[in-house]
Amino acid sequence: MYTALNHLHSYWAYFTLLVLAIAFLNAMVGYFKNKDFSMAKDLRISLFALIFTHIQLLIGLILYFVSPRFSAWQDGGVMGNDLLRLILIEHPFTNIIAVALITIGWSKHKKEVSSKRKFGKIALFYGIGLFLILLRIPYMLWFD
Numbered sequence: 116m117y118t119a120l121n122h123l124h125s126y127w128a129y130f131t132l133l134v135l136a137i138a139f140l141n142a143m144v145g146y147f148k149n150k151d152f153s154m155a156k157d158l159r160i161s162l163f164a165l166i167f168t169h170i171q172l173l174i175g176l177i178l179y180f181v182s183p184r185f186s187a188w189q190d191g192g193v194m195g196n197d198l199l200r201l202i203l204i205e206h207p208f209t210n211i212i213a214v215a216l217i218t219i220g221w222s223k224h225k226k227e228v229s230s231k232r233k234f235g236k237i238a239l240f241y242g243i244g245l246f247l248i249l250l251r252i253p254y255m256l257w258f259d
């Protein structure tokens with residue numbers, strides 16, 4: 116269970132970051148070039164990014180509790196150990212906030228009428244979300 120989920124979370128992360136980056140850049144281009152927000156392309160890209168991040172969140176939440184590192188909460192020393200603190204506190208905490216911001220951006224873009232403001236909401240919230248995610252990825256485990 117743990118190994119499978121860990122692999123899934125690890126590989127899904129590539130797709131999530133890729134689609135998020137595409138959605139962010141697409142929104143930046145749309146915003147600064149004053150493009151029309153299209154249902155066929157722009158809405159779909161933003162929705163894909165939202166779905167990919169939500170799936171990553173769900174896998175991450177389950178992984179958290181099945182990971183052997185979780186028992187460190189009982190054994191103690193989580194705060195004092197850089198790797199444990201990253202995996203059990205910083206990474207989940209930062210990413211839950213990031214996914215919440217991305218979801219808020221998605222919700223807010225729906226309420227906007229003008230294309231410019233739709234792109235603006237996606238660019239701002241997805242951009243901050245992506246930035247936060249990249250800040251606290253356990254890269255040493257990922258590329259190991």
Ligand code: HEM
Pocket residue numbers: 165166169170172173176218221222
């Ligand atoms: C821990 C798991 C999850 C949480 C806490 C969560 C939370 C949320 C929240 C709060 C919204 C509301 C956004 C709004 O106001 O429009 C939302 C929307 C959405 N979620 Fe999730 N979600 C989770 C997992 C998933 C998964 C696994 C999928 C896909 C397989 C998914 C797909 C979607 C989609 C497509 C929407 C957008 C609905 C729309 O606006 O048309 N979510 N989610």
Ligand code: HEM
Pocket residue numbers: 121124125128131132168171172175176178179182183184202203206207208210211214248252253256257258
């Ligand atoms: C939403 C964006 C997220 C991304 C892009 C992401 C990405 C990653 C990556 C790349 C790794 C390293 C995997 C490896 O060892 O190869 C990892 C590990 C991990 N992630 Fe996430 N993650 C996200 C969200 C979350 C959330 C919300 C949680 C928990 C609530 C979580 C829990 C974990 C845990 C527990 C590990 C370490 C598993 C272990 O080695 O025992 N992740 N994550």
